[in-house]
Amino acid sequence: MRSKASFSNDKPQKKISGYSAASLFYQGLKPQSSWKKNWTEPDLKKQYDVVIIGGGIHGLATAYYLASRHGITNVAVIEKSYIGGGGSGRNTAIARSNYLTPEGVAFYDRSVKLYENLSTELNFNIMFAQMGxxxxxxxxxxxxxxxxxxxxxxxxxxxxxxxxxxxxxxxxxxxxxxxxxxxxxxxxxxxxxxxTIRHDAVVWGYARGASLYGIDIIQNTEVTGIDVEHGRVTGVRTSKGDIKTGTAVNCTAGWSPLINQMVGIDMPVVVxxxxxxxxxxxxxxxxxxxxxxxxxxxxxxxxxxxxxxxxxxxxxxxxxxxxxxxxxxxxxxxxxxxxxxxxxxxxxxxxxxxxxxTPDYSPIMGPTEIEGYHVDIGWGTYGFKAGPVSGEAMAELIAHGRMPEIIAPFGVERFADGRLVGEKGAASVGH
Incomplete structure (x- = not known):
């Protein structure tokens, strides 16, 4: 029987305003220096409820759904370069759900469904062409x-x-x-x-949406350490100052092993x-x-x-x-x-x-042995297509403290328990 994920979506959706065709035309005639910014560039605060490390699709989607679905807005997305400058801007922008395992198919199908309605939700054209x-x-x-x-x-x-x-x-x-x-x-x-989907449009759309909810998007800021006391996260150190927080989320793709080292965790990830x-x-x-x-x-x-x-x-x-x-x-x-x-x-x-x-070509998602430290990593060649569902599920995990059913098979403990989710037949080249 097909498993069904239970997602909390009962909170009112905030209307994200856009431009009419006429206003877009007049906007284009103005000098670039006068264009309205799609997201703010705030100063780093001393304390956040949640700090998301990595300003790509996964990090921004997690922040957006924390705010839009769960009302958690005291959140910072920390990016060492510019948003979308990592894997989110270096992929070939393919989306699909024809995977090999039941767990993988259900997961990626949810993401495709979210992508199909994302332009409407964000009021930002992500240019999803379902060409087959x-x-x-x-x-x-x-x-x-x-x-x-x-x-x-x-x-x-x-x-x-x-x-x-x-x-x-x-x-x-x-x-x-x-x-x-x-x-x-x-x-x-x-x-x-x-x-295919325009990958930078997805990044910009999520960033704009998250910013309108009050999420702080901090660019050009490197995370230099994560403070852990008595087995739980207490803060995040950055090149622009230290942050007090009880929750840190690793959404850094290829750089994820380096962030894991900051809390003393080693996971089976090869870059x-x-x-x-x-x-x-x-x-x-x-x-x-x-x-x-x-x-x-x-x-x-x-x-x-x-x-x-x-x-x-x-x-x-x-x-x-x-x-x-x-x-x-x-x-x-x-x-x-x-x-x-x-x-x-x-x-x-x-x-x-x-x-x-990862060894089984499936991601690692969920909590870790360090309380308050969560990971959304191990994406290999298929992270872009999973951005929406990953953000939605990680936001539910953080908000409610329980593992959503749709990502339960992807916990790190599966490697010790021998419950691998083998996707090599569908993921090694078919992005």
Whole structure:
């Protein structure tokens, strides 16, 4: 039976005002120095009820839902750089819920549902294009996994099905679905609700919403330590001063092991770079997100016409975010195997982000052995798509002091208990 999460949403929603079309036009005519800021830049206070470390999608969503759903507004979001400057601004902005385990499917499906209504709730266009998501199968083993995923998805009420080469060709005419290719396409897992979202719009929307509720967003401020007395959090130290608080939340993705060290906790997280690249803009032709686990590549097209590419994580643990020639060479070879007609397109730039990967490819969420210290980490290659549901669930955990059912399987204790949530078959490349 499908598990259902119980979320508290009975508090009145605050109306987040926006601009009319005419006011937006006149706003654009004004000099930039006179533009109204979407969020405030307050001074750091000496005490907060909750301090959220990390100003990306997860941290901002947690702050927003604490305020909008639970009325907790004495909250600071601390970001060492600018908001969205970490993994939230370095991903390929794909959203989907066609995972492999029942726990993962229910979790990510909730996030997609939240994304579908997020523009309305925040009164901020996040540009969610549900163009569909194709995960290709090039051999019998991959095809069996796709069928397995499709059945798990259907049981959970998620729209997914396995389709053949002819249907794939209809969806993506540019795709080489012939039997003469080096990696023939036997089928694909087709997930219509999947698509892409403008990642910086999500960050800005949550930041604006949280700020209107009175949340303090503190940028360019580094957390240097967390004070713990008698097994509980008492404060957070930053480069701009110390804060008294009883609750600290680690939402720092690739930097999460360093924050954990501040309270003396070690978790099974390995940090590795994940590279991506983008081409020059061309006339739109790709109407679905295309993923190949066998070729370790995925591609989508933006509304401006650029093709966004990605691959698997670099095969080593480090904190460097420099691009590499090896990545581009391998990426180009695999993309052209799928779509030979792209050979004349010019690559414009590449970038890299940090992935905090766990042994079972599922996140670590919830309380820890240190009272008042919570984690929302271990996202690997799929943190962006989980931002809304993670923020919603972490806010409920903090507000009510109990683990929401939807994230209960992702507690850190599962590694000691042997209750892993194995998502490698759905998460290692298919972002």
């Amino acid at each position: 998501h194709l995960t290709l199968a090039h051999n019998d083993s991959s095809l069996r996994t796709m069928r397995w995923r499709a059945e798990v998805n259907k049981v959970q009420g998620v729209d997914s099905e396995v389709i053949g080469p002819d249907e794939i060709k209809e969806l993506v005419p540019m795709m080489d679905t012939s039997a003469q290719t080096r990696y023939p396409i036997l089928g694909a897992l087709y997930h219509p609700p999947g698509g 590795s770079p994940l590279q991506a690249a983008v081409t020059e803009p061309v006339k739109p032709f790709l109407s679905s997100v295309v993923v190949s686990g066998s070729l370790h590549v995925y591609v989508s097209q933006t509304s401006r016409g650029e093709l966004v590419f990605g691959a698997s994580m670099d095969p080593f643990a480090q904190y460097s975010m420099r691009g590499s020639l090896d990545f581009i060479e391998g990426l180009a070879k695999n993309v052209l195997t799928l779509m030979p007609g792209l050979s004349k397109m010019r690559l414009m730039r590449q970038w890299s982000g940090l992935c905090d990967m």
